[in-house]
Amino acid sequence: MERCTNKxxxxxxxxxxxxRKTHLTRKNRLNHIQFSKAISLFNKKLIDRIIFDSYDFxxxxxxxxxxKKNKVKKFVDGAINKKMAVDWKKSREYNKIIYHLNEHTxxxxxxxxxxxxxxxxxxxxxxxxxARRNSRYLAKILKNEDVYGKVNAYLK
Numbered sequence: 001m002e003r004c005t006n007k008x009x010x011x012x013x014x015x016x017x018x019x020r021k022t023h024l025t026r027k028n029r030l031n032h033i034q035f036s037k038a039i040s041l042f043n044k045k046l047i048d049r050i051i052f053d054s055y056d057f058x059x060x061x062x063x064x065x066x067x068k069k070n071k072v073k074k075f076v077d078g079a080i081n082k083k084m085a086v087d088w089k090k091s092r093e094y095n096k097i098i099y100h101l102n103e104h105t106x107x108x109x110x111x112x113x114x115x116x117x118x119x120x121x122x123x124x125x126x127x128x129x130x131a132r133r134n135s136r137y138l139a140k141i142l143k144n145e146d147v148y149g150k151v152n153a154y155l156k
């Protein structure tokens with residue numbers, strides 16, 4: 001049997017206790033492990049739909065989560081664009097700064113984007129950060145040539 005990681009344990013436990021209160025019949029009640037697997041499966045399917053179907057997931061009253069891509073400019077005013085991400089492994093190897101050119105994605109950079117709704121107050125004090133597992137999953141898909149052609153994101 002699989003267990004939750006300590007990081008997610010509090011959230012899943014809180015959701016599970018809420019679930020147990022609202023579903024009192026014993027016939028269809030899930031145990032804690034089944035419940036956490038169901039949540040994980042839902043999140044995985046949601047991320048797949050956002051990546052492959054260009055789905056905009058609307059969070060109730062908060063905003064919309066989607067995948068965007070933008071073309072990275074390699075040169076600005078004749079010089080290398082310093083805003084590109086540094087390839088630290090190659091930089092250490094050659095003892096000079098080398099930037100990622102995103103050749104595997106034809107020069108595009110893919111990011112999850114959260115667009116807050118208009119009613120969301122004090123938006124300047126909040127930050128949306130996608131879970132590392134999901135960003136690593138996106139990177140794995142983008143580096144796989146067979147799957148990369150199926151990624152569907154809107155151009156910024």
